[in-house]
Amino acid sequence: MPRERPREEHHREERPRARPREERPREERPREERSREERDRAEWPREGEPEWREPERERPRPRRPALVARDAARSAARHVQGLTGRTPEGVTSLERTEDGWTIGIEVVETHRIPDSTDILAEYQVELDDRGELVSYHRTERYYRGRAENRT
Numbered sequence: 001m002p003r004e005r006p007r008e009e010h011h012r013e014e015r016p017r018a019r020p021r022e023e024r025p026r027e028e029r030p031r032e033e034r035s036r037e038e039r040d041r042a043e044w045p046r047e048g049e050p051e052w053r054e055p056e057r058e059r060p061r062p063r064r065p066a067l068v069a070r071d072a073a074r075s076a077a078r079h080v081q082g083l084t085g086r087t088p089e090g091v092t093s094l095e096r097t098e099d100g101w102t103i104g105i106e107v108v109e110t111h112r113i114p115d116s117t118d119i120l121a122e123y124q125v126e127l128d129d130r131g132e133l134v135s136y137h138r139t140e141r142y143y144r145g146r147a148e149n150r151t
Contacts (some may be wrong), residue, residue: 066129067101069094075131076103080123083136092122100128109141116145 067075077088086107093104103125110119121141126134 067127067131069096072101072127072131073103075127076101076105076125079125079133079136080105080107089120100126100134102126118144120144
């Protein structure tokens with residue numbers, strides 16, 4: 001059995017115990033725990049600066065749409081297909097609005113022979129920024145062969 005070594009005692013400085021977070025005054029909180037405004041006030045005024053200054057404000061970031069145009073068109077086509085049961089032929093219009101997108105979707109409502117006599121319809125679909133359906137309605141119906149003459 002190995003012999004036990006006598007323990008060497010190291011002299012440690014006693015550190016004062018940290019108070020729980022709630023009991024600590026603001027000045028004693030670690031910098032990360034203080035809000036930006038509190039940090040600015042604690043460091044203010046700095047040498048060489050006037051006593052009063054305009055507080056720094058974050059610049060508003062430009063709002064990036066949550067849904068890009070291509071995804072908005074695909075989402076609108078899926079919604080029209082789910083609601084009408086007909087496969088969309090294509091996108092006829094696409095417009096970014098303040099709250100989302102307005103998309104025109106063309107659908108074949110009745111197949112005929114020859115194809116130039118098919119009856120087509122255009123649906124206007126409104127989506128929010130996430131691609132969720134806000135509204136849709138059929139704006140017009142027309143024959144495929146006379147699509148250019150519509151008013």
